[in-house]
Amino acid sequence: METILVATDFSDRSDLAVARAALIAAKSRAQLHLIHVVDDDQKPRIVEGETAISKQILQEEIARLNQIDGLQCTCDVLLGDPFEGICGFADTINPRLLVIGAHRRRVLRDVFVGTTAQRTIRRARWPVLMVNAPPSQTYRNVLMATDLSENSRRAAAHLAKLNLAPPEDHTLLHIIDAPARRLIMSDVLAEDQMTRYLAELQIEAEQDLKDFAESLSFDDCNRVARQSSGATSAAVLQSAGDFDVDLIVVASQGRVGLSKTFLGSVAEEVLRRAARDVLAIPPDLPH
Missing domain, CATH: 3.40.50.620 (HUPs)
Structure with a gap:
């Protein structure tokens, strides 16, 4: 047992x-x-x-x-x-x-x-x-933030094994680091081109998130790709409030670079500020 x-x-x-x-x-x-x-x-x-x-x-x-x-x-x-x-x-x-x-x-x-x-x-x-919150029933609405990395994929796969809630009660959230991309592309794109670029970025992110979910047998879950205008941790917490979730799930380690999202140091910020329960899953779990 x-x-x-x-x-x-x-x-x-x-x-x-x-x-x-x-x-x-x-x-x-x-x-x-x-x-x-x-x-x-x-x-x-x-x-x-x-x-x-x-x-x-x-x-x-x-x-x-x-x-x-x-x-x-x-x-x-x-x-x-x-x-x-x-x-x-x-x-x-x-x-x-x-x-x-x-x-x-x-x-x-x-x-x-x-x-x-x-x-x-x-x-x-x-x-x-x-x-963080007084429990009254089993989890009904689970939000997992993901950067679509392999570490995040392993954490999501383990979340499914934990069976804390049915797949249809899960939401996969991907925060798009639009400000960083806007800064990099601002010297080469006009404003209308930038608008189209960000729209294409949104479509690409939604497709990537769909592929990510299907690879994990999370077909029945909700999927949300959001462009953030501020700190990624704040976007995760804002989304948790928007969707009225009772559990936020983060991978405790992840990639760092241009597309850095909630993983690593940002996961700690979510843990620090959340008023809801937070589950941190390491990508490399013992067998």
């Missing part, structure tokens, strides 16, 4: 992650495994006390979760650095999915960079789901 791993720090944010993971596990008939990492860089008596309390809290939580029909839930308390503990344990069991709570947001300083959540997503060899 495949395992969905949930890292919890017992905060309200983690409670949302546990609730979402339980919904996914019940739908996919996967085992749910909760872990909590106790920082061992403290006095031994403090570590001992926190470990005992953590075990009690987790046991109470899995007793509640095991009452859900068809759900099998287990737990572990680990000692060490939270980031290293989560990643090390995940490496050991190779979960179907790692679920974490949202990062903290502060008004005066964005502390996402360098946090356990961000470090885990960068390091992950498995799909990582960051839960």
Whole structure:
């Protein structure tokens, strides 16, 4: 039986992650495994006390979760650095999915960079789901942003295997980097030629996206190619709002260059700013 791993720090944010993971596990008939990492860089008596309390809290939580029909839930308390503990344990069991709570947001300083959540997503060899919104039902509207690269293709193929929602509830989004192309072509094209060029670019992108979807057996999904006049991450988030999605999917690595879209650093910006759940899938998953 495949395992969905949930890292919890017992905060309200983690409670949302546990609730979402339980919904996914019940739908996919996967085992749910909760872990909590106790920082061992403290006095031994403090570590001992926190470990005992953590075990009690987790046991109470899995007793509640095991009452859900068809759900099998287990737990572990680990000692060490939270980031290293989560990643090390995940490496050991190779979960179907790692679920974490949202990062903290502060008004005066964005502390996402360098946090356990961000470090885990960068390091992950498995799909990582960051839960931002209270879950009430299984995912109904999933948006996957893609740059049509091979890395993105592998991530999309794995998304289909996760079966978080039916194919017809997925939207494949491709953001066209029109401003960069406009800048490059502005010295050689008149304004009317530029207009035609961008129209042709739109048609080409729509065909490429169609071919991309068909190669993944995503024939029933919605397809959207949009020209962005600003940051690609902002275009992805704007599209998520326009389509009222409850899950945004990004590949955690991708190409960089003229056509750089959301992958890599832009994926981090989506993770940083999204109020909706975000699933980050690495292109090279262990078998």
